[in-house]
Amino acid sequence: MSERGLLIVLSGPSGVGKGTVRKAIFERDDNEFEYSISMTTRQKREGEIDSVDYYFRTREEFEAMIESGEMLEYAEYVGNYYGTPLTYVNETLDRGKDVFLEIEVQGARQVKDKVPDGVFIFLTPPDLAELKARIVGRGTDTPEVIDERMKVAREEIEMMALYDYAVVNDKVHLAVDRIKDIIVSEHYRVDRVIGKYIKMLKEI
Numbered sequence: 001m002s003e004r005g006l007l008i009v010l011s012g013p014s015g016v017g018k019g020t021v022r023k024a025i026f027e028r029d030d031n032e033f034e035y036s037i038s039m040t041t042r043q044k045r046e047g048e049i050d051s052v053d054y055y056f057r058t059r060e061e062f063e064a065m066i067e068s069g070e071m072l073e074y075a076e077y078v079g080n081y082y083g084t085p086l087t088y089v090n091e092t093l094d095r096g097k098d099v100f101l102e103i104e105v106q107g108a109r110q111v112k113d114k115v116p117d118g119v120f121i122f123l124t125p126p127d128l129a130e131l132k133a134r135i136v137g138r139g140t141d142t143p144e145v146i147d148e149r150m151k152v153a154r155e156e157i158e159m160m161a162l163y164d165y166a167v168v169n170d171k172v173h174l175a176v177d178r179i180k181d182i183i184v185s186e187h188y189r190v191d192r193v194i195g196k197y198i199k200m201l202k203e204i
């Protein structure tokens with residue numbers, strides 16, 4: 001039997017460009033990993049296709065999936081459910097293929113609890129790296145505005161602490177390269193491969 005695949009989770013604050021980066025990754029044809037299509041109760045947007053962009057479902061259907069334990073994770077985001085169906089993820093990992101999830105932060109936290117050996121990648125806004133300028137702004141902002149920015153930045157950094165990697169989304173193609181490099185390197189980690197060598201030794 002082949003080794004179980006890696007579960008790769010891309011997440012990050014709202015508006016950072018997770019969807020854009022994920023689409024750019026899957027436009028490439030050299031990926032060794034598979035995308036897990038999410039389920040949602042939100043309305044289909046123009047150009048979106050059921051079972052390609054999302055599995056579009058009613059709230060009743062979604063809640064039935066939750067009840068029967070068929071979701072790896074789910075969250076309510078801006079009034080709609082979003083979640084990852086469990087079966088596809090498990091079957092794909094069992095085939096030895098890596099699975100890629102692009103999900104918001106509440107869902108990523110649930111996956112971290114359930115699959116701690118996943119690869120957790122946090123996409124950060126470029127201006128988080130320029131924290132001071134971002135917060136103090138042009139010098140004309142009220143103390144309330146500055147406080148609010150401080151709060152958001154603090155929350156983003158606290159969220160980041162749960163992840164293995166922080167990738168800056170300054171340019172989409174650069175973020176894509178960084179994420180692909182991370183996935184390749186993860187396969188060479190000793191804690192991921194040593195079991196295989198120990199097993200071989202025992203079989204000699």
Ligand code: 5GP
Pocket residue numbers: 014018019038039042073074075077082083084102103104105106107108
């Ligand atoms: P949108 O409605 O713009 O496609 O997605 C809204 C948000 O839902 C994005 O932040 C996206 O990452 C997140 N999202 C998409 N699929 C899932 C999922 O399966 N689980 C969770 N928790 N979030 C998701």
